[in-house]
Amino acid sequence: MKLRKSADTSADAEAAEVVEVVESEENSAVSAGGKGRPTPKRRDVVGTRGPVTAPKTRKEAMARQKQLSKQARTARASTGKAMTPAQRRAALRSGELLPARDQGPTRKLARDYVDSHRMFSNYLLLLFPLMVATYVIPQAAIVQLVIIAMFFGLLVEWYVVGARLRRMAIERFGSAQGGSMSIGFYAGSRAYLPRRWRLPAPQVERGDAI
Numbered sequence: 001m002k003l004r005k006s007a008d009t010s011a012d013a014e015a016a017e018v019v020e021v022v023e024s025e026e027n028s029a030v031s032a033g034g035k036g037r038p039t040p041k042r043r044d045v046v047g048t049r050g051p052v053t054a055p056k057t058r059k060e061a062m063a064r065q066k067q068l069s070k071q072a073r074t075a076r077a078s079t080g081k082a083m084t085p086a087q088r089r090a091a092l093r094s095g096e097l098l099p100a101r102d103q104g105p106t107r108k109l110a111r112d113y114v115d116s117h118r119m120f121s122n123y124l125l126l127l128f129p130l131m132v133a134t135y136v137i138p139q140a141a142i143v144q145l146v147i148i149a150m151f152f153g154l155l156v157e158w159y160v161v162g163a164r165l166r167r168m169a170i171e172r173f174g175s176a177q178g179g180s181m182s183i184g185f186y187a188g189s190r191a192y193l194p195r196r197w198r199l200p201a202p203q204v205e206r207g208d209a210i
Helices: 002-031 042-046 058-079 085-094 105-116 120-136 141-173 180-191
Strands: none
Touching: 105 141, 105 180, 120 141, 120 180, 141 180
């Protein structure tokens, strides 16, 4: 009990000293022409910091990563040179500016392959009038079967072309961007467009060796 009393007495003494020091500082501030207000706390001056807690769920982690990626893209865009729509389209046609899906040696190889070969996918746009005809003419059931067969043929072509391009990419570059179907789908999505609509513009002629 004596030890506890002694500790309490010591704590009271220290508290009294702190009060005296604070009062002395406040009096000095008033006498020096200060406002006599207490010193603001650090957190009030600096402000509230951003979130520092780790994400609790996978959804929160993905949302935070998406936000950080967006901020990084915005920062890169703000440091780059602004282009007019005409300049941007010209850069896309020449290949000076490439979207993410068009970047990489495998994508370049796929574009050259499509531009130098004739594919079944070149006639994909002709399927749309046939599809409209099936709605206008209910008796054209045979046309629906033809369209379904053609779509299956396109899938086969995309896979075969993608597998071929993937082998060529591995032989030339040591690796390939994506699997056979993803590369084939990229090639097919370019092949069905007329040559003058393709971006980047074709850099090889039909029949050229690549």
